[in-house]
Amino acid sequence: MGLSRAGTRPTFDLVTGVSTGALIAPFALLGPAWDEKLQDAYTGGYAAELLGLGSVRPGMSLYPAARLEALVERYVDPELIQAVAEAHRAGRRLFVATANLDAQTTSIWDMGGIAAHGGPDALRLFADILIASASVPGVFPPKLLRVEADGIGYDELHVDGGAISPLFVVPEPLILHRAREHAAGGVEVYVLVNTNLEPSPRPTPLGAVPVLVRSFELMLRSSYRSAVRSVAAFCQLNGFALHSASIPHEGDGANMLRFDREAMTRLFKHGAEIAESGGLWRGSEPL
Numbered sequence: 001m002g003l004s005r006a007g008t009r010p011t012f013d014l015v016t017g018v019s020t021g022a023l024i025a026p027f028a029l030l031g032p033a034w035d036e037k038l039q040d041a042y043t044g045g046y047a048a049e050l051l052g053l054g055s056v057r058p059g060m061s062l063y064p065a066a067r068l069e070a071l072v073e074r075y076v077d078p079e080l081i082q083a084v085a086e087a088h089r090a091g092r093r094l095f096v097a098t099a100n101l102d103a104q105t106t107s108i109w110d111m112g113g114i115a116a117h118g119g120p121d122a123l124r125l126f127a128d129i130l131i132a133s134a135s136v137p138g139v140f141p142p143k144l145l146r147v148e149a150d151g152i153g154y155d156e157l158h159v160d161g162g163a164i165s166p167l168f169v170v171p172e173p174l175i176l177h178r179a180r181e182h183a184a185g186g187v188e189v190y191v192l193v194n195t196n197l198e199p200s201p202r203p204t205p206l207g208a209v210p211v212l213v214r215s216f217e218l219m220l221r222s223s224y225r226s227a228v229r230s231v232a233a234f235c236q237l238n239g240f241a242l243h244s245a246s247i248p249h250e251g252d253g254a255n256m257l258r259f260d261r262e263a264m265t266r267l268f269k270h271g272a273e274i275a276e277s278g279g280l281w282r283g284s285e286p287l
Contacts, residue, residue: 001039001268002275004032010190014093016168018161020194022096022133023072026111029094030083041075043265061141068131068140076127081115084126088112097161097168098132101142106164108171132158166220167191167227175230179238189235190281193224193246200249243281248274 003009009032017025027038041047084094094111109129114122125145132143135158142157165172169189179187195217204214228244235242247267274280 001035002272002277003280004035005272006276006278008275008278010188012092012190014095016095016097017133018097018165018167019134019136021167021192022130022161023075024192025094025096026076026080026084029087029092030080034080034083037075039268041071043261043268045261047071047261047264061137062139065131065141065143068134069127072127072131072134076123076130078123081118081123081126084112085115085118088116096129096133097165098129098143098145098158099161099163101157101159103156106161106168106172107158108168129158133161136160137163162220162223165227166224167193167231169231169234172230175234176237179240187238187240189231189240189242191228191231191242191244193228193244195220195224196247196249197221197225197228198249242283245280245282247271 011031012029015025015029017023017028023041024038027034027041088094092112094115096109096111098107098109099105100107111126111129114126114129116122128143128145132145135141135143137159142159145156145158147154147156169175169191170177199221200217204210224246231244232242234240248270271280
């Protein structure tokens, strides 16, 4: 939103998303015309209504599957699918990663290709993959996805792609490879990180929930730092320009388990202001 107001929002040729980044990714691909829907998804209060503490139902996960499904299905509609399909036909790409619990590998889904198929089945699969990618283990239950290989159908359990890697530019086996020559030069890579990358020392209250939250934050922060370093190495190897942004120190109280509207609105507004002022991106300096 802030980049759009400043007139500095890039037109992305390829967008990838993991976890909450998977929910943002279609809007990032589609551009400023979809800013209001993206803002509403995070600040409109619907997430707070569905995922407030009163919705916690401990069992297989803190929240029942229907809560996240309802949130995703509110914004993934035929209009969005059609727009993603049109972008795909124009040569722009959208990929989302999930973690396959059964195979213990990352699955990368061509969301534009799925959207281009059209119809109710494409809409359902598109939404299911976003739900799977955002299904933080223990917070939401795993998502069962029906897939087919060599004419044989399989049921696979998928969870948040961040269980393996919180972001990706290329598949992990290619991270230390050179890109094809025609890709070199003029390529710019933008990375959005859904946490503060710097340590935030403070006492941790004794209790299951505070310890769980702080441990999750530590795991996420360390995982992101490692992933950003890998992306920086890939960009350096290929001469690509890297621009990264993360939650600033002022928003350090934010965490992926907190969905109240006031906190999300405050953080969203602060991020938009930083983007509009031109202070959003940092380079590839070591973390």
